[in-house]
Amino acid sequence: MQLVVARIGRAHGIRGEVTVEVRTDEPEIRLGPGAVLATDPPEVGPLTIESGRVHSGRLVLRFVGVRDRSAAEALRNTLLIAEVDPEETPEDPEEFYDHQLVDLEVVTEDGTLVGRVAEISHLPGQDLLVVERSDGDEVLIPFVHAIVPEVDPAGGRLVVTPPPGLLDPTGEETGDGDGGGGSDGGTRGSDL
Template identity: 40%
Template sequence: MDKTAYEPDPQTPPPKGERLRVARIGKPHGIRGEVTVQLFTDEPTERLAPGAVLLRDPGDPSENSELSSKTSGANTELGTLTVATQRWNKKICLLGFAEVPDRNAAEELRGSVLFIDVEDQDDDEEGWYSHELEGFRCVSGQEAELGTVEALLTGSAQDILVVKTPNGEEVMVPFVEDIVPEVDPGQRLITLTPPAGLFP
């Protein structure tokens, strides 16, 4: 294999506050530099769209390796990759990158972990990311314990909070103001006013 086929971008992105892990690169697909990716985001169409600039950590090339955390520290030096193409082969996401012209270059990326800078998003944009709410306690207006946030699922109509109750059940809570009137990041606490029957 030609080890010089791919050279990471020598320019390191400036330090940012927090980086969100979005994907891990797997095997090459075909001869034109496409790769399969394991997704860690529920918004791949948007976050991995053509033109997106991703931060690349070489990671562990082992197929069975796992990243221990969902975010990377601000001081980690990463290269960059620019998404050129995105398509789906059944349920597998395939990406092509502007810097990766062929299969040999794609092979050099195997095991790399891809991040986005959370602070790259518009500071005025309303909304939350799933990783920001995971682990928040959920209580009713009477401060009764309802559970803990497992995830935030984004949708075209509305977002959904996945809340794990103390008895282990998962409850899908519409993330609308009438039901989720208050989110307190400092206390890692969400106040809910759920309709009757939503929680067991």
């Protein structure tokens, strides 16, 4: 199983270093020196991490064979992909890998079927579940504990308590019981 663990940003300095947008909750494991990562686009890689450090709150990496700013800048927007055992799970029980969430049935607390998780969209502020409904429409559900209080990969489902209007494609309340209250919660972690 392959997971996207980072996206390469801009070049940092003149010696081939790059900033990266980390997309894993385990950067010390996935992005450590010696790690060999596949890439998207594939023709750029594989890339081997030579060294890494944190600078001003951002991870900065150097890859074997990338020695100047031009070579580093050519890697911009490349996705870094790690090979992961499909049976592996994160240490924190509140974190999930994308492959654990995709294709789970999404239901409300009262058991009303919402749809199935088609993919996870990783945004800078939080992750979103892209849920495909039976009519082919999609709904985006913030992956926060207040809205997604129960995730059961073994049972093949997750439970949502959506705020009013979240499940209505027009953004208006329908009064059909799909809504529910809740305050903003902490983002649940997940790898790509």
